[in-house]
Amino acid sequence: MAPSTKSNLPEQTPSDAATRTSFDVVIGGGNYVGLATAVAIKQARPSLEVAVVDAAPAGVWKKDSRASAIAAAARRMLDTLGCWDELAEEAQPINEMIITDSRTADPVRPVFLTFDGTVSAGEPFAHMIANVHMNGALRRRVDELGIVLIEGAGVSNFERRSAGVTIDLSDGRTLTSRLLVAADGVRSKLRDLAGIKVNKWDYGQSGIVCTVKHERPHEGRAEEHFLPAGPFATLPLKGNRSSIVWTERTEDANRLVAEDDLIFELELERRFGLKLGEIRVEGPRKAWPLGLTLARDFVGHRFALAGDAAHGIHPISGQGLNLGFKDAAALAQVIVEADRMGRDIGMLDVLETYQRWRRFDTLQMGITTDVLNRLFSNDIAPIRAIRDLGLGLVDRMPRLKDFFINQAAGVSGPSPKLLQGQPI
Amino acid sequence: MADAAQTTIGRTTIDTGEVERFSRLAAEWWNPTGKFKPLHKFNPVRLAYIRDQVATRFGRDPLSARPFDGLRILDIGCGGGLLCEPLARMGATVVGADASETNIEVAKLHAAESNLTIDYRATTAEALADAGEQFDVILNMEVVEHVADVDLFISKTSAMVKPGGIMFVATINRTLKAWGLAIIGAEYVLGWLPRGTHQYEKLVRPEELEKALSAGGLSVIDRTGVTFNPIADRWSQSRDMDVNYMVLAERPGFN
Numbered sequence: 001m002a003p004s005t006k007s008n009l010p011e012q013t014p015s016d017a018a019t020r021t022s023f024d025v026v027i028g029g030g031n032y033v034g035l036a037t038a039v040a041i042k043q044a045r046p047s048l049e050v051a052v053v054d055a056a057p058a059g060v061w062k063k064d065s066r067a068s069a070i071a072a073a074a075r076r077m078l079d080t081l082g083c084w085d086e087l088a089e090e091a092q093p094i095n096e097m098i099i100t101d102s103r104t105a106d107p108v109r110p111v112f113l114t115f116d117g118t119v120s121a122g123e124p125f126a127h128m129i130a131n132v133h134m135n136g137a138l139r140r141r142v143d144e145l146g147i148v149l150i151e152g153a154g155v156s157n158f159e160r161r162s163a164g165v166t167i168d169l170s171d172g173r174t175l176t177s178r179l180l181v182a183a184d185g186v187r188s189k190l191r192d193l194a195g196i197k198v199n200k201w202d203y204g205q206s207g208i209v210c211t212v213k214h215e216r217p218h219e220g221r222a223e224e225h226f227l228p229a230g231p232f233a234t235l236p237l238k239g240n241r242s243s244i245v246w247t248e249r250t251e252d253a254n255r256l257v258a259e260d261d262l263i264f265e266l267e268l269e270r271r272f273g274l275k276l277g278e279i280r281v282e283g284p285r286k287a288w289p290l291g292l293t294l295a296r297d298f299v300g301h302r303f304a305l306a307g308d309a310a311h312g313i314h315p316i317s318g319q320g321l322n323l324g325f326k327d328a329a330a331l332a333q334v335i336v337e338a339d340r341m342g343r344d345i346g347m348l349d350v351l352e353t354y355q356r357w358r359r360f361d362t363l364q365m366g367i368t369t370d371v372l373n374r375l376f377s378n379d380i381a382p383i384r385a386i387r388d389l390g391l392g393l394v395d396r397m398p399r400l401k402d403f404f405i406n407q408a409a410g411v412s413g414p415s416p417k418l419l420q421g422q423p424i
Numbered sequence: 425m426a427d428a429a430q431t432t433i434g435r436t437t438i439d440t441g442e443v444e445r446f447s448r449l450a451a452e453w454w455n456p457t458g459k460f461k462p463l464h465k466f467n468p469v470r471l472a473y474i475r476d477q478v479a480t481r482f483g484r485d486p487l488s489a490r491p492f493d494g495l496r497i498l499d500i501g502c503g504g505g506l507l508c509e510p511l512a513r514m515g516a517t518v519v520g521a522d523a524s525e526t527n528i529e530v531a532k533l534h535a536a537e538s539n540l541t542i543d544y545r546a547t548t549a550e551a552l553a554d555a556g557e558q559f560d561v562i563l564n565m566e567v568v569e570h571v572a573d574v575d576l577f578i579s580k581t582s583a584m585v586k587p588g589g590i591m592f593v594a595t596i597n598r599t600l601k602a603w604g605l606a607i608i609g610a611e612y613v614l615g616w617l618p619r620g621t622h623q624y625e626k627l628v629r630p631e632e633l634e635k636a637l638s639a640g641g642l643s644v645i646d647r648t649g650v651t652f653n654p655i656a657d658r659w660s661q662s663r664d665m666d667v668n669y670m671v672l673a674e675r676p677g678f679n
Contacts, residue, residue, distance in 0.1 A: 047489035162451060163537035340487055341471040342510030344538065349456035349464050 587677025
């Protein structure tokens with residue numbers, strides 16, 4: 001509860017955490033956005049009581065086989081939140097990024113853009129990290145900081161009143177809080193319960209995600225090939241392994257993941273090439289439908305959206321996760337600064353500061369990736385000519401290239417403190 | 425929370441119909457997009473100044489959980505409690521005074537909902553001073569431009585400042601610019617405040633205020649202008665004291 005009520009209540013000891021039902025902030029969703037928001041708030045403001053409610057049963061998060069690209073700004077944030085030291089060993093730096101535009105059948109792909117991959121001296125512009133490691137590091141901090149983590153029970157309903165929000169959980173428990181944060185993904189149930197509408201564009205495309213093992217080392221090189229069906233990206237993982245994000249029309253993607261290994265690998269090889277030797281698919285492969293989903297409001301009375309619940313964007317520029325970390329950093333900063341002035345952190349005027357901060361940036365990124373995707377996902381000759389010219393020009397203009405690489409690194413625009421590597 | 429509200433209302437002598445009316449009024453006072461939006465917009469800049477100055481003068485860490493622990497603070501003209509509640513959350517023992525019974529009932533109701541303990545009193549600053557009340561910090565915000573006798577009012581309120589204590593006074597300057605922005609702009613053009621809220625001849629110049637504070641035995645230790653940035657839609661501190669400004673005065677005491 002509010003700090004000033006504590007003097008009237010018996011002191012809470014850590015063992016009370018399990019039975020506590022009243023909080024300052026309850027976060028719905030136990031993925032990295034929800035966890036990072038919780039850790040960022042609690043680390044800066046231990047007096048705030050924070051809970052994370054995750055519908056997934058305990059241990060399910062360990063089964064996530066995906067990996068994510070962490071931009072330099074998000075890496076700085078993980079460092080400031082005390083997670084990076086244990087992640088550094090598991091992280092594969094991306095030292096170089098190559099972007100090309102070509103047809104699948106082209107024997108040699110022209111290299112149009114070669115990003116050197118450094119933001120400031122000695123800092124790689126991104127790292128690849130297995131989701132399971134990142135979530136593990138954040139969960140360790142959740143535990144250390146005394147954040148209450150409720151697993152295997154989702155939010156079934158909530159009611160907002162003037163002074164607080166009452167939250168019903170699917171296991172029959174009821175929590176109260178001053179603020180409810182929805183970090184429950186692109187199909188956010190909490191967003192629907194709050195009555196916040198979304199604008200949605202379906203691309204008719206799906207992203208096939210899988211991991212491949214190859215014979216020769218990738219040297220920390222990421223590649224993005226703009227193929228007629230959509231972008232095909234290879235991202236370096238630890239060891240001789242790469243993560244693949246492969247965009248196809250949804251019906252083709254579904255057909256491909258259902259094929260037997262031999263045919264899938266053959267199709268993959270046509271796109272991946274043989275420059276790293278023989279390739280073999282490791283673990284599961286899955287197709288994720290792609291679209292652009294933007295919530296019309298990011299906040300309401302005692303309610304805020306963060307991460308994909310606020311904006312699901314096309315993974316073309318690898319910005320989904322980094323936008324999510326930006327949300328977490330901005331929301332935590334707004335909450336902490338308001339609480340330090342004794343303001344009620346669930347009030348709309350406090351939360352609107354977060355909305356103003358994040359909405360423009362998100363919209364801009366959403367539109368940019370949408371335009372990029374529409375421009376690149378086709379095989380019409382004149383458009384190919386124009387974009388080939390465009391990419392060539394970008395490569396020759398250092399300032400424009402800096403802009404692109406800084407966008408990719410998530411360091412442009414007014415940045416929350418955590419993304420600059422500063423504590424809140 | 426609901427139980428606490430019942431108890432607090434139980435202590436007053438107001439009937440249920442009145443409680444509903446107060447409850448509606450409380451919702452209005454505390455709606456950041458409603459009738460009191462200008463006050464909500466103004467609050468962060470005032471709170472930041474108060475927190476940082478109090479922390480400096482009393483040697484507190486402004487970023488700690490309860491920087492105002494142990495300090496007795498009076499808010500004169502507290503209205504629905506928009507300043508009192510943040511002060512209480514920062515750890516202060518707060519007395520909120522307002523001449524309007526209705527405002528006090530509204531403030532009590534909302535404090536109970538927010539689970540905060542605040543001593544709200546339907547009384548005047550003069551009556552508190554006559555009763556010999558003493559405070560570490562007094563907030564005299566946007567009041568002096570409404571009183572009949574500024575010198576008398578400042579002398580009465582200054583008397584309640586403990587030795588080593590401080591008083592914040594926020595008001596509007598009597599300049600042509602203030603007439604244009606705070607009266608014509610805010611009341612007639614933007615409609616932020618009801619027409620007639622401020623009368624030009626009752627506005628107070630900093631030198632007049634500072635003279636009255638000196639006469640009350642206080643010395644001015646800080647002053648700042650407060651200006652509105654329409655693009656950022658935000659108030660912030662400024663060197664420009666031509667319209668809104670705040671003055672901080674101290675009663676010399678210990679050391």
